[in-house]
Amino acid sequence: MELSFSDNFTFAAWLALDLHTSLKKSETHFLALTLRRKIDSNSPCTLYTFVDAEFLPLAPWDALWESRGTAAMTEGGQMRVQPSLILQQDRATRLRDGNLGSVLVVAVELGLSEEKPVERAVHEVSFTCSRRGY
Numbered sequence: 001m002e003l004s005f006s007d008n009f010t011f012a013a014w015l016a017l018d019l020h021t022s023l024k025k026s027e028t029h030f031l032a033l034t035l036r037r038k039i040d041s042n043s044p045c046t047l048y049t050f051v052d053a054e055f056l057p058l059a060p061w062d063a064l065w066e067s068r069g070t071a072a073m074t075e076g077g078q079m080r081v082q083p084s085l086i087l088q089q090d091r092a093t094r095l096r097d098g099n100l101g102s103v104l105v106v107a108v109e110l111g112l113s114e115e116k117p118v119e120r121a122v123h124e125v126s127f128t129c130s131r132r133g134y
Helices: 007-016 058-063 083-096 118-124
Strands: 029-037 048-057 071-073 079-081 105-110
Touching (some): 007 048, 029 058, 048 105, 058 083
Antiparallel strands (some): 029 048
16 A cells, blocks of 8 residues: 555544544544655655554653653754644644644654554654744
8 A cells, every 4th residue: 555645644534533423532542654665766655655554542642741841842953742732733723724623643664674563663753843834
């Protein structure tokens, strides 16, 4: 399976979280993906191959941030932000724009021969977002 269209995440979230019956789970869980880089691809649309996906509760991941504070600047000028804050801010923006809400999607790149469960891969990464003008 190759991910090449951003709405794939939207459809996956709606189906897996059963959001057509209740939007509440989108506030407490997030979609975590593990991907592997395709060495032979130069196209942004086929740069990664899907490995696995899981919906995980946000609370345990957020707990990792309690000792770090809600935000901290990295040496590269990027900002580390508590995952629940990213979700809350995005949800508020989307609701203001007339949408139904937001779902947090986290993709973690695995090494070429690396094998690990989605939950472990997510908990081992540092959640950094770049503040760019999108």
